[in-house]
Amino acid sequence: xxxxTQIPAALSVPEGENLVLNCSFTDSAIYxxxxxxxxxxxxxxxxxxxxxxxxxxTSGRLxxxxxxxxxxxxxxxxxxxxxxxxxxxxxxxxxxxxKLTFGGGTRVLVKP
Amino acid sequence: xxxxxxxxxxLVRRRGQEARLRCSPMKGHSHVYWxxxxxxxxxxxMVYLQKENxxxxxxxxxxxxxxxxxxxGPSILRxxxxxxxxxxxxxxxxxxxxxxxxLFFGSGTQLSVL
Numbered sequence: 001x002x003x004x005t006q007i008p009a010a011l012s013v014p015e016g017e018n019l020v021l022n023c024s025f026t027d028s029a030i031y032x033x034x035x036x037x038x039x040x041x042x043x044x045x046x047x048x049x050x051x052x053x054x055x056x057x058t059s060g061r062l063x064x065x066x067x068x069x070x071x072x073x074x075x076x077x078x079x080x081x082x083x084x085x086x087x088x089x090x091x092x093x094x095x096x097x098x099k100l101t102f103g104g105g106t107r108v109l110v111k112p
Numbered sequence: 113x114x115x116x117x118x119x120x121x122x123l124v125r126r127r128g129q130e131a132r133l134r135c136s137p138m139k140g141h142s143h144v145y146w147x148x149x150x151x152x153x154x155x156x157x158m159v160y161l162q163k164e165n166x167x168x169x170x171x172x173x174x175x176x177x178x179x180x181x182x183x184x185g186p187s188i189l190r191x192x193x194x195x196x197x198x199x200x201x202x203x204x205x206x207x208x209x210x211x212x213x214x215l216f217f218g219s220g221t222q223l224s225v226l
Contacts, residue, residue, distance in 0.1 A: 034215070043116075043203060044155075044217040089155070097143060097207070099157040099168060100215065 002027045004092055006103035014111050019077035021106050023090035028068045031096055035064050035075050036089045038105070044089065048075070080110045115139065117186075118204050118218035125194050126226050133189040133221045137206030144187045145215065146172075146179060149201040161187060194225045 003026045013019060023033070032051045036044040048057045048064040050073065056065040061078040077084055087107045091100035115138035125131050137144050146158040157171040161181035172179065176194075181187040191198055201222050205215040 036217075041222075043118075043219040044205075046214050046216065049214050091155075097160075097167075099145065099160055099171070100147075100155075101157070102147075102155040104154040 002030075002092060002094065002101045004090060004101050004103040006088075006090060006106050008106060009104065010107040010109075012109040012111065013080055015080060015082060017080055017110075019075075019080050019084065019108060019110075021075040021077075021088050021090075021108070023073040023075070023103055025071045025073075025092045025101075027092075027094070028071050029094060030068065030092045031094055031098065033064075033066055033073050033090060033092045034100065035062075035073075036091065038087045038089060047088075080108075082110050082112050084108060085110050116204060116206050116216050116218035118202075118221050120221060121219065122222045122224070124224045124226065127195055128193050131191040131194050131198070131223055131225075133191075133202050133204075133223070134186045135189070135204030135206075135218060136186040137204075138208070138216050141206035141208045141216075143207040144181050145205045145207075146187075146189050147203045147205065149203065149220075151200070155203065158189070191223075194223075196225045199223055199225045 005024045034049045035047045050057045050066045063076045066073045087105045089105045091102045117136040144161045147155040149155045159172045159179045160168040176192045178190045201220045203220045205217045
């Protein structure tokens with residue numbers, strides 16, 4: 001059974017610092033891994049999706065890496081801004097069309 | 113997550129009543145997933161449906177919960193005889209072709225059971 005863990009559960013940084021968010025998974029036989037952002041009281045917004053054959057994906061200030069052999073993914077957010085404050089969730093899926101298994105999330109606060 | 117519509121946004125029920133949560137997927141999407149987020153917990157998978165078919169309901173409680181995705185109309189998550197422990201945010205997500213697995217989530221329905 002896949003288990004996804006995100007540490008730390010919460011993170012506070014001053015504006016301008018780079019953010020590093022960690023995600024680990026127990027079963028390396030994943031189909032893909034996604035990173036989401038959730039704002040309080042809102043739904044989830046997909047940030048990046050990494051297929052199992054890929055090592056990383058980039059979108060603007062966001063970069064996500066995937067290391068299947070070690071069961072880890074890392075989300076980097078460069079030059080953080082107060083607007084980046086949110087909860088970030090990673091989720092893995094085992095096969096096409098299959099359910100996502102979510103981590104518990106990392107709650108990020110970027111202080112102006 | 114634009115395009116996946118969930119209603120109502122907030123639903124208040126008394127213990128023993130029924131709750132009906134609706135989800136209209138993005139246009140052209142035929143795959144719908146329901147997830148539940150309990151207070152201070154992560155999202156847990158409940159059920160995966162395609163049009164008129166339940167594909168995977170392994171995350172859904174065996175009693176009181178049911179889901180459908182009819183040929184016409186939204187997907188419905190139905191909870192009968194609600195209890196306080198059902199209070200949670202219920203999220204729906206949709207996906208298009210399986211080759212592109214990006215999920216698009218709705219804003220959720222916050223169910224409060226009094």
